[in-house]
Amino acid sequence: MQALKEIHSSFVPLPVENVDTDQIIPARFLKATTRDGFGKNLFRDWRYENDDEAKPKADFVLNQPNFSGSILVAGKNFGCGSSREHAAWSLLDYGFKAVVSSFFADIFKNNALNNGVLPVIVSEPFLQKIFSLDSADRLRIDVAAQTITIEKTAEQEFFELNPYKKTCLLNGYDDIDFLISRKSAIEQFELAKV
Amino acid sequence: MGKTLFDKIWDSHVVEKIEDGPSVLYIDRHFIHEVTSPQAFKGIEKRGLSLFRPKQTIATADHNVPTLNQHLPIKDQLSKMQVDQLIENCEKHGVELYGLGHPYQGIVHVIGPELGITQPGMTIVCGDSHTSTHGAFGTIAFGIGTSEVEMVFASQCVLQTKPKTMRINIEGALQPGVVSKDIILYIIAKISASGATGYFVEYAGSTIRSLSMEARMTICNMSIEMGARGGMIAPDQVTYDYVKGRVYAPKGLEWEKRLSEWKELYSDADAVFDVELYIDASAIEPMITYGTNPGLGIPVQAKIPLVDAIANEGERKNVAQALRYMDLQSGASLLGMPIQHVFIGSCTNSRIEDLRLVANLVKGRKKHDSVKVMIVPGSQQVAKQVHVEGLDKIFTEAGFQIRQAGCSACLGMNEDKVPAGEYCISTSNRNFEGRQGAGARTLLASPLTAAAAAITGVVTDVRELIS
Numbered sequence: 028m029q030a031l032k033e034i035h036s037s038f039v040p041l042p043v044e045n046v047d048t049d050q051i052i053p054a055r056f057l058k059a060t061t062r063d064g065f066g067k068n069l070f071r072d073w074r075y076e077n078d079d080e081a082k083p084k085a086d087f088v089l090n091q092p093n094f095s096g097s098i099l100v101a102g103k104n105f106g107c108g109s110s111r112e113h114a115a116w117s118l119l120d121y122g123f124k125a126v127v128s129s130f131f132a133d134i135f136k137n138n139a140l141n142n143g144v145l146p147v148i149v150s151e152p153f154l155q156k157i158f159s160l161d162s163a164d165r166l167r168i169d170v171a172a173q174t175i176t177i178e179k180t181a182e183q184e185f186f187e188l189n190p191y192k193k194t195c196l197l198n199g200y201d202d203i204d205f206l207i208s209r210k211s212a213i214e215q216f217e218l219a220k221v
Numbered sequence: 222m223g224k225t226l227f228d229k230i231w232d233s234h235v236v237e238k239i240e241d242g243p244s245v246l247y248i249d250r251h252f253i254h255e256v257t258s259p260q261a262f263k264g265i266e267k268r269g270l271s272l273f274r275p276k277q278t279i280a281t282a283d284h285n286v287p288t289l290n291q292h293l294p295i296k297d298q299l300s301k302m303q304v305d306q307l308i309e310n311c312e313k314h315g316v317e318l319y320g321l322g323h324p325y326q327g328i329v330h331v332i333g334p335e336l337g338i339t340q341p342g343m344t345i346v347c348g349d350s351h352t353s354t355h356g357a358f359g360t361i362a363f364g365i366g367t368s369e370v371e372m373v374f375a376s377q378c379v380l381q382t383k384p385k386t387m388r389i390n391i392e393g394a395l396q397p398g399v400v401s402k403d404i405i406l407y408i409i410a411k412i413s414a415s416g417a418t419g420y421f422v423e424y425a426g427s428t429i430r431s432l433s434m435e436a437r438m439t440i441c442n443m444s445i446e447m448g449a450r451g452g453m454i455a456p457d458q459v460t461y462d463y464v465k466g467r468v469y470a471p472k473g474l475e476w477e478k479r480l481s482e483w484k485e486l487y488s489d490a491d492a493v494f495d496v497e498l499y500i501d502a503s504a505i506e507p508m509i510t511y512g513t514n515p516g517l518g519i520p521v522q523a524k525i526p527l528v529d530a531i532a533n534e535g536e537r538k539n540v541a542q543a544l545r546y547m548d549l550q551s552g553a554s555l556l557g558m559p560i561q562h563v564f565i566g567s568c569t570n571s572r573i574e575d576l577r578l579v580a581n582l583v584k585g586r587k588k589h590d591s592v593k594v595m596i597v598p599g600s601q602q603v604a605k606q607v608h609v610e611g612l613d614k615i616f617t618e619a620g621f622q623i624r625q626a627g628c629s630a631c632l633g634m635n636e637d638k639v640p641a642g643e644y645c646i647s648t649s650n651r652n653f654e655g656r657q658g659a660g661a662r663t664l665l666a667s668p669l670t671a672a673a674a675a676i677t678g679v680v681t682d683v684r685e686l687i688s
Contacts, residue, residue, distance in 0.1 A: 043542070044535045045414055045514050049653040054634035058285060058299035060259035060306050062367075072655050102535055104415040107448060107514070108653060109632075110350040111257065112366035133384075133418060133450055134350060138366035189382065191242025202368070203268070206376035209236070209245060210273075213376055216236040216247055 028143045030199035034124050034168040035178075037096035039088055042158050046101055047108035048135060052117045054109075065113055066120030093162040100127040100157050105146075106135025115142045125168055127175065129154045140192050141202065147175050153184045170196055223489025225386050226455050227421050230361045230486070234344045236378060243380040249343040251278040251373045252329045253316070255285050255307040256634070257348030261370035262310040274377040275315040279338055282307055282320045283328045284349075287636050288597055288624035291321050300635065314374075325468075327600020327626040330354040330568035334438065335602055337467025341456040341483040346373060351568045351650065353444040356453035357437035358460055359486045361421070363451040384450045385495040387420040388488070391428040393502035398684040400578065401436035402570060402648065402667035404428070405443040406508035406518045408500065414516035418448030420496065423488060428502040429454055434463040435574040442569045443650050446515035455487040507683055509555060510652050510665040512543035517652075519555075521670060521682050527552045546654050547662050548642075555680040559591065560664070562645035563675040564657070566597030566624075567631040570648035570668050573606045579672040580612040582686060588620040589678030595637065596621050597629040621675065633658045646674045 056068040074089055076082035083090040099118065105128040106114060115138040118126065125145040136146045147168060149157075157166070157177065165178040170193065176183040188196075195201065206213075224232070236245040253261075258280070265272070272278065285300045295301040304321065311318040319325040325332055330351050333339040341359040346352060350364035369379050389408060409416070422444050429437065437454050444452030461480060464470050471479045488494075506520035517540065519525065528544065528551040531537040544551060565571070565579055576598065588594050596616050598604040604626055607613050616623050630637040631649040633656055639645040641660025648671050652663040664680070673683040 042538075044539045047514065047651075047653045049632075049651070049656050053655055053659070054284075054632045057256050057634060058297075058303050060303055061263070062260050072659050078659055102539075104418070104448070107414060107418075108350065108445075108651060110348060110364035110366055112260075112348075112368060115366070130415060130418070132415070132448055134364055134366060134445075138368065141366060141368035189242055191239050191380075202380050203264070203372050203375050206245065206372050206378055206380070207268075207270070209378075210376065213236050213245070213247065213273075213378055217377075220233075220247075 028199050028201045031124060031143050031145060031196045032170050034097055034145070035165060036098050037163065037165050038098040038100050038127070038157065039094045039096055040158050041088055041099060041101040044102035045104045045107055048106055048111050048114040049108055051106070051114040052111065057111060057113050062116050064120065065117035066122070069117040069121045097122055097124040098127060098166055098168070099123045099125070100154070103128060103130035103151070105131050106139070107132040110134045110138070112138040112142070115139045115144050119144050127154070127157065140196070143196060143199070145170065145196065147186050149175060149184050149186060156182065222493060223491040225488045225492040225494060226359060226423055226453060226486055227361065227386050230342055230344065231383060234361070243382045245378050246344060246381045247378050248346050248373050249277065250333070250338055250345045252333055252345070252347035252352070253278055253280045253370065254329050254349065255282050255303045257367050258370055259303065259306050259310065260367045261374055262314065264371040265374045268375070270375055272314045272316065272374050277377060278316045279333070280307060280311050280316050280318040281326055281329050281332055284628045284632065285635055286321055286627045288627045288629045291625045297636070324601050327602065328568045328571065328628055330442065331572060331599030331603065334358065334434070335467070335600060337464055337470035340464060340470070340479070341460060341486050346379060350445040351442050353449070353451040354438050354442040354568055356441040356444065356451050357434060358464070359453060359456035359483070361451060361453065364445060384421045385419055386423065387417055387449070387496040387498070388423045388425055388494040389498045389500060390426040391424065391500040391502050392426045393428060395428065395502050395505065398507055398669060398687055399505050400667045400669055401432055401439045403505055403508045404502070405440045406510065406515070406665065407505045409443065409447045409515050410508065410518035412447055412498070414446060414514040415448040416516070417444065420449050422449045422452040424452060424454050425488070430457065433574060434459060435572045438572070439569055443515065446650055456483050507667060507670050509670060509680065511547060511549055511555060512540060513546055513652055513654050514543070515650065515652060515665060517543055518665065521556065521680065524552055524554050525549060555664070556682065558680045559678060560646050560674050560680060561592060561643040562639050563592055563594040563671050564597070564630045564645055564647040564649065565668055565671055566595065566599065566629050567649035568599065568628070569650045571597060571599030571603065573603050575648065575668045576603070576607055576612055577610070579668050580615045582669060582672045582683070583619040583621070583676060584615050586619060586676050588675045591678050592675055594621040594675045595624055595630060597624045598626050600626045630657050632656060633661065639663070646671045646680070
């Protein structure tokens, strides 16, 4: 996993609530056996008419050239539904490093963190403030300070991040390395349990 | 202060707690399938590791398999590669696989309980959000992502933050025509698709106690649809009777030992939950969803809510978009609306009791000409039982198509899909946009309500067909 310290970028607004992982990456694209290449099918059925890449839906934000950047900003309950980690892989592969919302579904939040995609939980008013910004406006996310700032107005909010996960993100550590390092404790636990 | 059922199981599975961080949670049973495991196998191979406890992992092929002609090679090459990869990975790493053609093959959340692999007091994970199904046995069971599948491969543990606890108490008798699917659709409609996010739910009360194991599984299955990390029910005599004698169930002295442990698995009288809800079972009617998340459900007799009357702006926009996608009108009734497909299957409602309910209703009746009806048993064993009991004859005479075990039309991944723009009454668990195929329109309901629509060709209150 790559270390993540700071993101300074414009953003892509998706003011829709309850975005489920079936929308982020429809099931028919889950046939791959690697983690790569999911970005081109990110939000596939919202992005294209009749599944045809030659027919982008003009009203969908990923097809609007004035919106770009490595931060996706979405309505509450983002990532609900299926546990497919492919959703996090799709966002990462497309180029998103963080998703900002007022509320995340649990499994998605874990999957995102396990791939170095930062879920940033903000208050509903702050979220609406971001939605009202211009497409050229930029956000700054500081992982160590756990803050998100609207550059133009310097308005800032603190966001929650588990201290353990923060250390992992800042250093690019992953949970599997950690668990392997705890092998003897796990073996002792097994012996005591029987 | 007493302990909740959740606390008892959680505490006995924590290897250690990381300071200011999650806990290392030991996993007793790990189920895997073809879709969310290949990258995890690749991951441990890349690290030069073998599976830490391969005997605690059980595999099946369910999501990406055809439900017709399973004896033939899979036609779709990508699907075939994924299923072949599972076979190869399981062989290489010593994992028991109940793949296509095996008498134990089926939907992962159907076969685990049916084989007695799922037992009270266990921690169970699977790379599938409906792992919450196994909670019906008094287990901590939850869905995980592929990175976490890799963690279990490498260490038989996952890192988890302890969720908050919620108890939903359901008391009273159910009305005729109302089944466990209606209970859970009612709860989700009441608290919304995110109403239990951050919580682990225990279902309790006299109504729950009166339900069979299979009915309890339907309820726990859909816990994730209100955002819950999982759902559970304390084991009782119904649970022990169900587990006893199954392939993997403890036998002899081991059974006695386990049974005495299982009898300690309940929430203490003075246990405190973060949230408690109370539901009157007699108020529950047959339910159906009209929108594109499982929280957008109504009693089948009720009208779709008036969009303009929804106070919260985000929610109003959400419902308006759902109605556009579904091509339904605010304030309208669903009763009498023509449907084109009926899907009876999925990890929510594909067990023998579900199929018996359907068979009882359709016996001697025929499906409506304009409807295609698919019955997809949850496992090879369920399919076998359908035949033993002669239910297949009832279904065939009614004009229903019986297919082979798999996730089928629940998720729009394998061959079984609903065409764009058409309506399907489905006994599955998700009505998201495109869930049953791009552009497909899903109405979630119980097996009874689905069977009623199969006969009439329109959305029907099943109570009109039972007297």
